[in-house]
Amino acid sequence: MLDKPASALRLRERLLDSERLMEETGCYDGIKELTLRNQDPLKFETLHTKLRAYCVSAREMARRISASPGVREVGEMVVAIYTPEGDAIALSNGIMVHVHTMSRFIKWMIKNNYEENPRIREGDIFANNDAFIGTVQVPDVMDVVPIFHDGTLVGWAGAVCHELEAGGITPGGDVCLAQERFTEGLFVCAEKIGENDEIRRDYVIRCERNLRMPIYWVLDEKAKVASCIDMRESVKQLISEIGLDYWMTVSKEFIEEGRRAQLARTRQLTVPGIYRGHTFYGHVTAGKPGFQLLGDPDWLYNIPIEMEITTDGKITMDFEGTQPWGYHSMNCTPAGMDGGMFVTLTQHMNFEGLVNDGAWMATELKLPHGTWTNPDNEMVATATSWALLLPAYGVFQRLLSRSFVARGFVEEAFVGQVNSPMIEMGGESQYGTPFGMAHFECAAAGSGALAIKDGLDTAYVGWNPESDMGNIEVWEQSMPMVYIGRSIVPNSGGAGKYRGGCSFVSTWLINKTSHLRLHTSEHSSRVFDNGGMCGGYPAPTCQKHRAVRNSNIHELAARGEPLAHAPGIDPHVSDYEKNFGGDHVVVEGPYITSPHKSGDIFSHSYNGGGGYGDVLERDPIKTAWDVENGFLTREAADQVFGIVLKDDEDGYPLADIDATVERRTAMRKQRLAKAIPVSDWIAAERGRVEKADFAPEVKKMYASAIKLSSRFTKDFSDFWNVDVRSIFTPGAKP
Amino acid sequence: MTSYSKEVIRDLAAGQLPWPQTRRIMSAYKDDDRFFKMVAVYQDRVAWKDPILLPVSDHLFICQSGDERITRCECGHSFGDYRKNWKLNAAINVRNTEQSLREIYPNSDLPDPEWMEIREFICPQCGTLHEVEAAAPGYPLVHDFEPDLEGFYREWLGKPLEGS
Numbered sequence: 001m002l003d004k005p006a007s008a009l010r011l012r013e014r015l016l017d018s019e020r021l022m023e024e025t026g027c028y029d030g031i032k033e034l035t036l037r038n039q040d041p042l043k044f045e046t047l048h049t050k051l052r053a054y055c056v057s058a059r060e061m062a063r064r065i066s067a068s069p070g071v072r073e074v075g076e077m078v079v080a081i082y083t084p085e086g087d088a089i090a091l092s093n094g095i096m097v098h099v100h101t102m103s104r105f106i107k108w109m110i111k112n113n114y115e116e117n118p119r120i121r122e123g124d125i126f127a128n129n130d131a132f133i134g135t136v137q138v139p140d141v142m143d144v145v146p147i148f149h150d151g152t153l154v155g156w157a158g159a160v161c162h163e164l165e166a167g168g169i170t171p172g173g174d175v176c177l178a179q180e181r182f183t184e185g186l187f188v189c190a191e192k193i194g195e196n197d198e199i200r201r202d203y204v205i206r207c208e209r210n211l212r213m214p215i216y217w218v219l220d221e222k223a224k225v226a227s228c229i230d231m232r233e234s235v236k237q238l239i240s241e242i243g244l245d246y247w248m249t250v251s252k253e254f255i256e257e258g259r260r261a262q263l264a265r266t267r268q269l270t271v272p273g274i275y276r277g278h279t280f281y282g283h284v285t286a287g288k289p290g291f292q293l294l295g296d297p298d299w300l301y302n303i304p305i306e307m308e309i310t311t312d313g314k315i316t317m318d319f320e321g322t323q324p325w326g327y328h329s330m331n332c333t334p335a336g337m338d339g340g341m342f343v344t345l346t347q348h349m350n351f352e353g354l355v356n357d358g359a360w361m362a363t364e365l366k367l368p369h370g371t372w373t374n375p376d377n378e379m380v381a382t383a384t385s386w387a388l389l390l391p392a393y394g395v396f397q398r399l400l401s402r403s404f405v406a407r408g409f410v411e412e413a414f415v416g417q418v419n420s421p422m423i424e425m426g427g428e429s430q431y432g433t434p435f436g437m438a439h440f441e442c443a444a445a446g447s448g449a450l451a452i453k454d455g456l457d458t459a460y461v462g463w464n465p466e467s468d469m470g471n472i473e474v475w476e477q478s479m480p481m482v483y484i485g486r487s488i489v490p491n492s493g494g495a496g497k498y499r500g501g502c503s504f505v506s507t508w509l510i511n512k513t514s515h516l517r518l519h520t521s522e523h524s525s526r527v528f529d530n531g532g533m534c535g536g537y538p539a540p541t542c543q544k545h546r547a548v549r550n551s552n553i554h555e556l557a558a559r560g561e562p563l564a565h566a567p568g569i570d571p572h573v574s575d576y577e578k579n580f581g582g583d584h585v586v587v588e589g590p591y592i593t594s595p596h597k598s599g600d601i602f603s604h605s606y607n608g609g610g611g612y613g614d615v616l617e618r619d620p621i622k623t624a625w626d627v628e629n630g631f632l633t634r635e636a637a638d639q640v641f642g643i644v645l646k647d648d649e650d651g652y653p654l655a656d657i658d659a660t661v662e663r664r665t666a667m668r669k670q671r672l673a674k675a676i677p678v679s680d681w682i683a684a685e686r687g688r689v690e691k692a693d694f695a696p697e698v699k700k701m702y703a704s705a706i707k708l709s710s711r712f713t714k715d716f717s718d719f720w721n722v723d724v725r726s727i728f729t730p731g732a733k734p
Numbered sequence: 735m736t737s738y739s740k741e742v743i744r745d746l747a748a749g750q751l752p753w754p755q756t757r758r759i760m761s762a763y764k765d766d767d768r769f770f771k772m773v774a775v776y777q778d779r780v781a782w783k784d785p786i787l788l789p790v791s792d793h794l795f796i797c798q799s800g801d802e803r804i805t806r807c808e809c810g811h812s813f814g815d816y817r818k819n820w821k822l823n824a825a826i827n828v829r830n831t832e833q834s835l836r837e838i839y840p841n842s843d844l845p846d847p848e849w850m851e852i853r854e855f856i857c858p859q860c861g862t863l864h865e866v867e868a869a870a871p872g873y874p875l876v877h878d879f880e881p882d883l884e885g886f887y888r889e890w891l892g893k894p895l896e897g898s
Contacts, residue, residue: 271881280869311886407768411746527846528852535791677858678875702872
């Protein structure tokens, strides 16, 4: 039990009281006036800057303790400081998605009477990676420590690292083959894992015996605990300087200020109204080894989102009409959905002022019960939630961006993040030892375009704004594969006046191993899931995997003959097929297959972002530069953008402006000649809807959405002027 | 208060402002007079006289046209009442075959046209491509944006629209 509670009330009652005050007053903890801020604004701002500095400094220190290239190289870590009730006051940079998921974890412990048992004491360390308690997925392991000052609980320090190996049915962190909770890996469910600032030995033993690569997880635990202790001691020192009463009040005012700032920012940057968008995700696993037939092996999900901005500045996101949870690894909990919201807001709207849980409090998520966003079964797997979270919050970014365009802040409009697949691996390392790892170079995909310029090439992912692909040499130390290529994928950004950022493709020679399991997660299939905006096209769909088993690369090298370093630009025959002998493999969707061995070749492409604006307005000179530097092909420049290129005297592409104007005039005419009135199209398509003349997965998607949502059913019926319920769910009760 | 000249806002909107200057604008406190300045920039760009009330896309504007408020293309084409989905009055080109998708994605793997199609919404007058939807066949068209125009002008801009 607490030696001295934070107030006269016990912690659980204090938390419930805080929630009641928020409900009654609309203000965080019932704070209607920012007294300390008004008394001394400079002191107020300085203190928050100090807290943020504690967080940033603690995270950087911790990254040097970690053994994981994910944390050291790519920065897959975030730390934050919380109130006693578990609301974030200040946070570091990094994977900010977890600032609010940790908040849920702390509140969960409080509401589940951890004060009584297992008790909350100075020096305790609590850990969690259960998404139904508060994280996104199993590899996101979070540690929190209470902060006491003279025996009073005055806050919490927390840290999250994304682990590269989680001990699931498939190796790596994002366990793509998990179809229910029991195959996701090692769960730590809001567990006290240490006392007196020391991690318990029995907990470490559990990690060592249940993970393929425990060094990553265990050293990350030490890194996180070190960062928490560092923040805790800094906060205690600060309290000794400013006094406990001041701290207890100012820490709450910071959050209320954050809430008000978010509302004000919305009123400043956006336009009130209702915004709508959607995206899709396709999954193809039929016939792949390991998948249990618990549900359909191939499926299509729709993710419609309606965002409302009210005149008081509140943003509400509603996922009604989306699909039910399933026996796959991509379900998400409300904690994960919160996290997606938080990390998006921090990038788009909270780029100044106080950034903390107050921003989250100024928003609302409507997550229909029973859908993948809010499963009504806590046994479901959430091991690769990002697969659906990323395209969903990419839509959120586009909806926000439309509001920025409408308000005139075109420089803030950003087509958004992308869903990009990542590689998980395990087996025998190049040192002859067991290993497992997630390859995090995926943290540098292409971004969506902006409304004023092209997207970022190989430099963005939504979940971590501090994007980095990591050095090749560092990755090579950690896996039995060596790079034979890492290059830009031409045309991988969606076309538009401003193109989406391009992604890259890596090609590896599997080396010094007889058993390498390679899998990919977050791999959407058969759809576009990275949309464009205002006339821009979506980025290309996820590329297929290309591998060569039993390749002749060593013979080619011995003879000094050229190798292929990338798949090339012929969609029908890759450069691997042209250059290498061996057994060529092309796999659609998640890569689940038998192990590889030395001499095999494997390649993996990441995704680019969507485009912005009409392609026929793209700058020809910039396009010539793009072609010269491998971001676009000549074929795309001519065929997609209508830009005529000729060669200069050195053979470099040069835009022919007059010919381009002429070609584009002709293309606009062709466009109009081919297009038909939307009313004609609707009349023609209605017959197809009436006959449900669609692929089985499409029909199943409609049937599932109709069963879950009366609003989707009404909108769907009203649009086509047919009774979709009788078409797609015949015999079902309304 | 931060403020920029109309010329700077014009160049920003056109993507022609030098990147260092753009970057400074992105990092600075926002200019509270932006909305009306941007509207003035757009008003200069169009040949028609109807006052622009709200930009809703790269070349689409809600404007006051007599007693009506309509969505208008930069070329002048009217898509009708701003409260209705302008796409219903557009021209459409659907890409739902490998051949038609390949025209836009010449070097990439393609989605399955049975699962996904591209819908291009085009101004029937000038041929501008205003919006692209990627959707499953049969999926209803999206009404992207229903602004609370009157609430925006009244409560956020402090300049209520006439007649509201």
